[in-house]
Every structure is written in structure tokens, then in C-alpha cells.
Amino acid sequence: MTKPQLVCPAGSLAALKAAVDNGADDVYLGFRNDTNARNFAGLNFDDKSLVEGIRYAHQRQCRVLAAINTYAQAGRFADWARSVDKAAELGIDAVIIADPGLLDYATKTHPALRRHLSVQASATSYEAINFCKEKFGIQRAVLPRVLTLAQVENVIRNTEVEIEVFGFGSLCVMNEGRCWLSSYATGESPNTVGACSPAKYVKWEKKPDEMDVRLNGILIDRYGNDENAGYPTICKGRFEVAGETYYAMEEPASLNVLEMLPEIIKIGVAAIKVEGRQRSPTYVAQVTRNLRQALDAVIAAPDKYSVKPAWAAELAKVSEGSQITLGAYNRPWR
Amino acid sequence: MIPVTTPLNLPTIPAFTLPPLIARLGAQQPQWPHSVNLVLALNAARKLNVLPEESLQELEGRTFRVTVLDTGMVVDFAYRAGAFRPVFRASATPDLHFTAQLSAFLQMVSRQEDPDTLFFNRSLSIEGDTELGLRVKNMLDALEWPRLAWQGLRPTFLKR
Numbered sequence: 470m471t472k473p474q475l476v477c478p479a480g481s482l483a484a485l486k487a488a489v490d491n492g493a494d495d496v497y498l499g500f501r502n503d504t505n506a507r508n509f510a511g512l513n514f515d516d517k518s519l520v521e522g523i524r525y526a527h528q529r530q531c532r533v534l535a536a537i538n539t540y541a542q543a544g545r546f547a548d549w550a551r552s553v554d555k556a557a558e559l560g561i562d563a564v565i566i567a568d569p570g571l572l573d574y575a576t577k578t579h580p581a582l583r584r585h586l587s588v589q590a591s592a593t594s595y596e597a598i599n600f601c602k603e604k605f606g607i608q609r610a611v612l613p614r615v616l617t618l619a620q621v622e623n624v625i626r627n628t629e630v631e632i633e634v635f636g637f638g639s640l641c642v643m644n645e646g647r648c649w650l651s652s653y654a655t656g657e658s659p660n661t662v663g664a665c666s667p668a669k670y671v672k673w674e675k676k677p678d679e680m681d682v683r684l685n686g687i688l689i690d691r692y693g694n695d696e697n698a699g700y701p702t703i704c705k706g707r708f709e710v711a712g713e714t715y716y717a718m719e720e721p722a723s724l725n726v727l728e729m730l731p732e733i734i735k736i737g738v739a740a741i742k743v744e745g746r747q748r749s750p751t752y753v754a755q756v757t758r759n760l761r762q763a764l765d766a767v768i769a770a771p772d773k774y775s776v777k778p779a780w781a782a783e784l785a786k787v788s789e790g791s792q793i794t795l796g797a798y799n800r801p802w803r
Numbered sequence: 804m805i806p807v808t809t810p811l812n813l814p815t816i817p818a819f820t821l822p823p824l825i826a827r828l829g830a831q832q833p834q835w836p837h838s839v840n841l842v843l844a845l846n847a848a849r850k851l852n853v854l855p856e857e858s859l860q861e862l863e864g865r866t867f868r869v870t871v872l873d874t875g876m877v878v879d880f881a882y883r884a885g886a887f888r889p890v891f892r893a894s895a896t897p898d899l900h901f902t903a904q905l906s907a908f909l910q911m912v913s914r915q916e917d918p919d920t921l922f923f924n925r926s927l928s929i930e931g932d933t934e935l936g937l938r939v940k941n942m943l944d945a946l947e948w949p950r951l952a953w954q955g956l957r958p959t960f961l962k963r
Contacts, residue, residue: 480941480944481941481944481945482945482947483944483945483946483947484944486947509937509941510861510934510935510937510938510941511858511861511937511938511939511940511941511942511945512937512941667934668933668934668936668937669933669934671933671934672933673928673929673930673933674930675902675928675930680928692925694925695925696925697923697924697925698922698923698924698925699923701933721923747919748917748919749914749917749918749919749940749944750914750944751914751915751916751917751920752917752919752920755917786920786924787917787919787920788923789919789923790923791923791924
């Protein structure tokens with residue numbers, strides 16, 4: 470049984486330290502610009518915090534991965550190339566890239582720098598992954614959260630590339646790397662500016678009995694005072710469809726694979742990823758600590774494994790909409 | 804051995820609501836002393852370089868309100884000309900408004916709970932300029948409290 474790497478998010482130096490101290494094997498982060506898909510005000514790493522973060526992690530045998538996973542925009546390829554150059558210069562252990570043009574640049578310019586295929590590349594088949602290995606020498610691919618466990622296993626059986634899957638965190642609309650919902654309302658999307666629902670377009674309006682949330686003026690949800698809220702993205706909004714108002718695309722919920730962790734490890738995934746570079750060091754510490762304990766428990770005695778109530782409770786608390794799901798891993802339809 | 808910088812060994816703060824009488828009395832008291840106190844604390848943090856200069860510049864000219872529901876406290880302040888300043892005659896709609904019970908604010912600043920978690924379960928409400936709110940949240944998240952606490956507690960002669 471291979472022990473998968475635990476890959477944890479960091480939006481700040483404090484979060485990176487929380488991940489390292491609580492048992493992450495890899496920490497992934499972004500630079501302070503639109504070359505990463507969590508480009509929010511005041512988040513991410515400038516050069517000073519990057520140098521300190523890499524030093525802190527490496528001292529403790531933890532690797533640092535840089536997500537450079539938006540698509541290079543017309544006329545600005547140099548900005549994305551510069552991010553890859555910076556990663557190589559500062560001693561980042563691997564770059565996580567989606568754009569084939571940028572992968573090509575990284576392959577030719579920094580052949581010794583490890584390359585991971587980002588979830589934003591939307592590669593769900595072993596053919597796509599093997600193609601990227603042949604052309605760009607990728608060593609790991611992050612699978613979008615659209616495959617069942619059996620489909621993940623089929624990918625693993627047919628490629629030499631390490632496979633990384635999501636283990637915990639806010640769910641996407643299951644269309645990663647190809648989503649334009651945010652562009653419909655704002656003209657900006659994760660692939661272009663590095664954020665779905667950029668904050669400048671989001672408006673929360675508190676009223677006596679409800680709270681409305683609008684994206685560039687479009688009403689996307691209305692919460693009663695006793696209802697849990699989610700992120701202000703169109704995919705998680707409630708809309709009127711054929712006379713009924715409901716979550717027409719998906720409910721706000723977080724993926725949580727604790728329950729099926731032994732099966733995920735058994736099929737041979739190389740790494741398990743935690744979503745949430747936009748979250749606080751508190752979240753990073755809570756999630757990393759619980760997943761570390763669960764992973765270690767499976768490796769120590771897979772047959773005796775069961776989800777401890779304390780892990781489940783803490784992870785449920787930090788979940789979006791305070792709801793958890795197994796997502797696509799166990800869906801019955803294909 | 805390499806020192807571990809987290810966690811802070813603080814007592815666990817439960818979710819609680821103070822008796823309604825406290826909010827009623829609190830709301831009748833003058834609010835300006837709260838503003839003055841908070842502004843003094845924020846400016847002290849600024850002078851100690853706890854708050855990053857670059858993030859502070861982005862707050863220039865903006866107004867803030869913090870409402871603590873169960874103490875009846877409403878604090879208005881602004882960041883102007885490079886310093887936090889109390890606002891005595893606040894407008895109806897500041898640029899950014901945080902509202903929560905005292906226990907949620909304590910859980911957030913002590914890093915016991917994540918602000919998004921408190922926002923999802925409706926313990927914390929953020930109104931006004933969402934981007935400014937995100938910037939303030941990320942600035943607070945990036946602070947390294949534990950190291951500060953340790954350095955503050957260690958006698959001077961032990962400091963490197």
C-alpha cells in the first residue's frame with residue numbers, strides 16, 4: 470500500500486506554517502498576481518514571504534508547489550513565463566500548470582523543474598494525461614472532481630504519471646478549467662483573471678429577515694436568517710427554473726472523502742489534495758491535522774479504520790454551507 | 804529541534820450570547836470611547852509593524868464599523884493619512900461593516916475559528932465593499948500571532 474502525499478493549501482505564510490506544522494507533505498501556494506486561480510486582494514505570496522515559506526517548509530522536509538494555473542492572456546505571455554522562472558529560481562519543488570503553452574515553456578526552459586498538470590487543465594482521461602507526459606514530461610496530474618472511484622482507478626492503471634485527487638474542500642461545479650459561469654455575469658472567470666466571482670462584483674445585502682447576494686447586480690441567492698451561506702458563485706446559487714426556486718446546478722457543500730479513504734489509498738493515488746488557498750490558517754490547521762490522522766490510521770491498519778467522530782465533526786464545521794458530500798466518487802450515474 | 808510556531812495555547816472559547824440586558828444598556832452608553840480605544844490599539848499595532856504597510860495603504864480613506872450585537876457596542880473608525888482615526892459622526896453606510904456576537908469575534912481573533920466558517924454558519928456578517936472586506940480578512944489571516952506572543956513573553960535578555 471503506497472502512502473499518498475498530503476497536499477495542503479496556503480494563502481499566506483501563516484497558513485503555510487500551519488500546514489507544515491500539522492503534517493502536510495506538500496504545500497501549494499500562488500504568487501501575488503493573476504497567474505494563479507486564487508487571485509484575491511491581500512492573498513498569496515510576495516517574494517519575501519515566498520523565500521521564508523520555502524525555507525520553513527524545506528527545513529521540515531515539506532515540499533512547496535507553486536500553482537501557476539490560469540491561462541496566459543493574449544499579449545501577456547511574459548507574465549506567466551516570469552512566474553515559472555521565479556519558481557525555478559527560488560527553489561520551488563514543482564509547478565502546477567494548466568496552459569499547454571506554459572507547460573511547453575517550462576519544459577524547454579527549466580527541464581529539471583518538476584511539472585504537475587493542474588486540475589484546471591481538465592484532463593480526465595489517461596489518454597490526455599499520457600499525452601501531457603509525452604509532450605511536457607509531467608510527473609503528476611491532478612484529476613478534476615468529476616470521476617467516480619472506478620474511473621479514477623482506470624486512469625491510474627493506464628498511466629505512469631502520479632495521480633493526485635481531491636480529498637477535502639469546497640466543490641466546484643464539476644467543470645473545472647472550462648467554467649465560464651462567472652464570465653456570464655462579470656466578463657471575468659477563473660481561467661482569465663484567476664477568480665470566480667471576483668470580489669469587486671459581489672454585494673451582500675442584509676435585510677431584517679433575509680440576506681441577498683448579488684454578482685454584478687444579478688441576484689444569485691437569498692438566505693433566510695437560519696440558513697447557512699456559501700460562496701457567492703453562480704454555480705451555487707438558487708434560481709427559478711420552471712416555476713420552482715432551488716439549487717439548479719449544485720448545493721453549497723464541501724467534498725470530504727474520510728469515509729472512503731481506504732479505498733482511495735488502495736487504488737494507488739499518489740497524493741490527496743485539500744482545497745482552500747483562500748481560507749485562513751485556522752482552517753488549514755484544522756483540516757490538515759484531521760486528514761493527517763486519518764491517513765496515518767489507514768496506513769497503520771486499513772482493516773480497522775473507521776472515521777473518528779471528532780474528525781468528522783471538525784471537518785463538517787469548516788465545510789461550505791456546513792454540508793459535506795462524497796461528490797462524484799460514489800455517484801451512481803455515468 | 805526546530806520550534807513549532809502553532810498552536811496558541813489559549814483556552815477554548817465557546818459560542819455564547821450575553822444576556823439581552825447587557826446589549827440594551829450597552830447601546831445606551833456613549834460609543835466614542837470604544838472607537839478611541841480600538842483606534843489606539845490599531846495604531847499601536849501599526850507602529851509595531853504588525854500590520855503590513857502595503858496592505859494598510861489599500862485602506863486609505865476608507866471607513867469601517869464593527870458592531871458587537873450582544874454588548875450593544877458600535878465602533879466607527881477610518882484609516883486616513885496613514886493612521887487609524889475614530890469617527891464620531893458616522894455615515895449610515897460605512898465602506899465596510901462587520902457584525903457578530905462577542906464570542907464569534909473572540910473565536911476569530913484567537914484563531915479558534917476560521918472567518919469563512921463563521922460567515923457560512925451566519926455567525927459573522929460582512930456588508931459593504933466586499934473586496935475591501937476580503938482584503939481586511941486576508942490581512943488579519945496573514946498575521947503571525949503565535950510568534951508575536953512568544954516574543955512578547957520571552958524576557959528581553961533571551962531575545963536574539
